[in-house]
Amino acid sequence: MAVSLAGTENAEDRNLEAEMTALGRRARAAAARLADAPTDAKNEALRAAAAALRADAELILAANRRDLATATGRTMTPAMIDRLTLDPRRIEAMAVGLEEVAALPDPVGLIDSVVSRPNGLQIEKVRVPLGVIGIIYESRPNVTADAAALCLKAGNAAILRGGSESAQSSAAILAALARGLEAAGLPADAVQRVPSQDRAAVGLMLRLDQYIDVIIPRGGKSLIERVAAEARIPVLKHLDGICHVYVDKAADLAKARAIVLNAKLRRTGVCGAAETLLVDRPVAASHLVPILADLIAAGCEIRGDAATQALDDRVKPATEEDWSTEYLAPILSVRIVDGVDAAIAHIAAYGSQHTDSIVTEDAAAAERFLARVDSAIVIHNASTQFADGGEFGMGAEIGISTGRLHARGPVGVAELTSYKYRVRGTGQIRP
Amino acid sequence: MAVSLAGTENAEDRNLEAEMTALGRRARAAAARLADAPTDAKNEALRAAAAALRADAELILAANRRDLATATGRTMTPAMIDRLTLDPRRIEAMAVGLEEVAALPDPVGLIDSVVSRPNGLQIEKVRVPLGVIGIIYESRPNVTADAAALCLKAGNAAILRGGSESAQSSAAILAALARGLEAAGLPADAVQRVPSQDRAAVGLMLRLDQYIDVIIPRGGKSLIERVAAEARIPVLKHLDGICHVYVDKAADLAKARAIVLNAKLRRTGVCGAAETLLVDRPVAASHLVPILADLIAAGCEIRGDAATQALDDRVKPATEEDWSTEYLAPILSVRIVDGVDAAIAHIAAYGSQHTDSIVTEDAAAAERFLARVDSAIVIHNASTQFADGGEFGMGAEIGISTGRLHARGPVGVAELTSYKYRVRGTGQIRP
Known part of the structure; x- marks a missing residue:
């Protein structure tokens, strides 16, 4: 120039x-x-x-x-x-x-x-x-x-x-x-x-x-x-916060419905909002069907894999890009996986090491998820929207660090x- | 090219x-x-x-x-x-x-x-x-x-x-x-x-x-x-470790002699070795003269300000560059200062935020130095050569961090x- x-x-x-x-x-x-x-x-x-x-x-x-x-x-x-x-x-x-x-x-x-x-x-x-x-x-x-x-x-x-x-x-x-x-x-x-x-x-x-x-x-x-x-x-x-909720086969249905709805829709513009829902295959019919109905009724767009699309014809197809997209909007990508290890692998591949939650009554599955998901905040049976310094008792925060040095999580x-x-x-x- | x-x-x-x-x-x-x-x-x-x-x-x-x-x-x-x-x-x-x-x-x-x-x-x-x-x-x-x-x-x-x-x-x-x-x-x-x-x-x-x-x-x-x-x-x-020892007017002479000799000469190639000695003006004659004699007898070259040169004709003149030089060798720069605040100001201007020590029996001067010198390690009445993870009880260290984020001091x-x-x-x- x-x-x-x-x-x-x-x-x-x-x-x-x-x-x-x-x-x-x-x-x-x-x-x-x-x-x-x-x-x-x-x-x-x-x-x-x-x-x-x-x-x-x-x-x-x-x-x-x-x-x-x-x-x-x-x-x-x-x-x-x-x-x-x-x-x-x-x-x-x-x-x-x-x-x-x-x-x-x-x-x-x-x-x-x-x-x-x-x-x-x-x-x-x-x-x-x-x-x-x-x-x-x-x-x-x-x-x-x-x-x-x-x-x-x-x-x-x-x-x-x-x-x-x-x-x-x-x-x-x-x-x-x-x-x-x-x-x-x-x-x-x-x-x-x-x-x-x-x-x-x-x-x-x-x-x-x-x-x-x-x-x-x-x-x-x-x-x-x-x-x-x-x-x-x-x-x-x-x-960015590409946060996941994983609904395990041992998830309590009422908890799963409440947590997914809150994690996605309480506020969609915050970094702790869920962007991807992973559901264990054995509970796709029992748990995912009502969860999809809740979300769609609340105005959320669903982009799912083929198995999710088969459950509800209002589900749009998810592309590879969807799994690593932070929507910050009432849009959720949904994938059916085979067990907690597949959920952990999906999060390792597409997550941003911010906040991820498992919904399950199986203590061993919960501990496995908490130990192996390498994110700043890992949660059992609660909404990802708790990713916030105030909610952690810090009073106020300047943000959520996704780095590993000095400060990780709420600053x-x-x-x-x-x-x-x-x-x-x-x-x-x-x- | x-x-x-x-x-x-x-x-x-x-x-x-x-x-x-x-x-x-x-x-x-x-x-x-x-x-x-x-x-x-x-x-x-x-x-x-x-x-x-x-x-x-x-x-x-x-x-x-x-x-x-x-x-x-x-x-x-x-x-x-x-x-x-x-x-x-x-x-x-x-x-x-x-x-x-x-x-x-x-x-x-x-x-x-x-x-x-x-x-x-x-x-x-x-x-x-x-x-x-x-x-x-x-x-x-x-x-x-x-x-x-x-x-x-x-x-x-x-x-x-x-x-x-x-x-x-x-x-x-x-x-x-x-x-x-x-x-x-x-x-x-x-x-x-x-x-x-x-x-x-x-x-x-x-x-x-x-x-x-x-x-x-x-x-x-x-x-x-x-x-x-x-x-x-x-x-x-x-x-680098541009480490200082400051000998205050209330310093115990025996401690000052032992600490300065050790801080400079125990090992000259380590980052915790002292590179500059600051001496409070009222004790220049009583303390600095024997300290210079100790150091020179042990083979240390002295580069001093004009006031230090006046005390011993074996002292070479220090240049501005000497105050920010890490010798890692048997060479010491020496300056006579007016009190603890002047020592703190010298360290702020020329130090590398590594390790600095004050020798004094005056508790208030010691606390002022420990509070105001902004280095990873600040020491009262001991040698700068203790700047070492092993000496801190860490067992082993990968080095001494002079940054302020994540780890400061021994890693x-x-x-x-x-x-x-x-x-x-x-x-x-x-x-």
Whole structure:
């Protein structure tokens, strides 16, 4: 590609790079102050930020209307518009979210273990903040408040890069958060936005390894893939949730019907929603037939293998692609399998190591499934929609990690910390 | 660069890529079997591998002599030749190392926490293997056995890429390990070597994200930087150890002398060796003068700031670069500072977040240092050379992580695991 205005572009590139470096440096300085901040100061900042969000509600809604006005000129789906839209109820929910994070226990300073060595050294493993967290997200402006609150509670500075479509809303929300931080005597730089909407800013952010300790991408596959390809910084992956429910031959029918309906349809747009139903062949007639009837009556489209299609003529044929598709919609792929091992093999081949559930009264089959399905969350006799930090008792979460390093499953405030070893001696030297 | 034999090279590239993919696929299959392997089988494999190493000692030494014969034709330092050289004592040490790992507790299956939720769900957080671990290392052939043993104990498959200079030795060691695995009924593919010495093989390995879960690089800065730039797989960083000892004005002189001498000179080639000494100005005359005399008498070169040079005319001038240099040699940089906060600021500016120690009898100064120095290991009144998994009670380690995600400080078998959540219900659906 020829660059006609090379000089200008290079100057712009240099400006953007300088701006991102300055952002990183400020975040690092803020993180050093936050690492030492007392729990009370962090909680006060969160509560003051909640008050500021409520006080600024009209300003935030006006900014959101400007974002929406710009958005209507673009190709956005109704779901995207819905995610972008704020209203007084959603602002109040953000404020309550901040207060809930203030009420959580502070993970920083907790001691994981203490070891006394034969030479007299006392070794403590103590929780410390991760440092600076970069969060890259798409259209939901409320992520600005939710993610910043969790980072702050764990003593981390945050650099947020939201979608351009929510830029005005995010800036207005951030202004309220900054007032909360300042009211508590904490640095406003603890939460910063990448001001540039230039795509190159994300590339620079992914290379700021001197200033950012971890990147958390929240968004679609193309974002996640760009991050994986370009990041020089560790990434906490939040990939898709291709979640399965397996109905075993020893499944209780009433439980199976309730769990499948809930796992698929309670909310179809969450990552813990079931996308594939696997049913053990001996109970295809007894269990799958009423389950299909329930789902179809509730408005769910069914894409099944040949054996499933034979049970109900409203079932559409499933293609190979269906088994690895995250619909996030009222669509379910259904396959009849031969026993728990076949279900485990299907999940190993097509799943995304997120959340998978078995419905059975056979304890041995349940234990086999829980042991052999290699997913962040494995469930016996309950809905996959419990895949949520709140439901796990974490209070709030920044997402569900599908990676295996550092955090797996729900990422709450505890998962946003690291640790260090404090060693106390009396003059020991090593022989 | 023009490629004259493009056709041939492409075919070679394709072969290498196919070979690496096949290696990854075999590792993934082996990891699935190891994840379920009983503790006894893993331990039996380790003990059988130790026996095979002893039985193969002559073969391994012959292979090592071939490596050494090739090495003498290259530009290798005496230290590199020493690291490459095996002898009967080093082979016995490898065998004993395998037996020691067999004797460690199995981290897989340990339950970190159990939560009972108000809705009746029981949520267990249970340790599982990481999966497939890729280890890239330089000349020490014993890493082949040590790293493989730790990976195996934690239920992981390993893909090892050693330096070309140790290729024959590593292949001979690996053959013994494979016999141990097979004797215990475990897949020999649980430990594999990258057979190609082509530099491109490392590049392919760093992109095998479908088959490798984590990369552990062990080597010099150029290796670490290449890995950071190219890896699409999470990396457990093992950067340099620019470790500091700070002698506070309230330091006990005898402790300070013993700790500094040990921290610098016990072994100079380990990452926990001190590289910089910081001394509080009020005790420069009383403490630093005898410490300098001790070090110089023991053959250590001193590079000091102007104030240090004024104390002893054998002190050479330190340059700015010295403060961020990992000598791994009997050389120490020395700086006189004004109090604990100046020491903390120096460490923040020049340290590598590895291991730093304060010598003082002032409890408040010690606590300030332990809280504010942001390193994996912070020590009060003991030598930095305790930075070692064995000294921490972990039994053995694969290295010291200087990253903040997943594992920080010594990486032992527990740090080579991940976790998953096992949820047990009685038919719960989410409201």
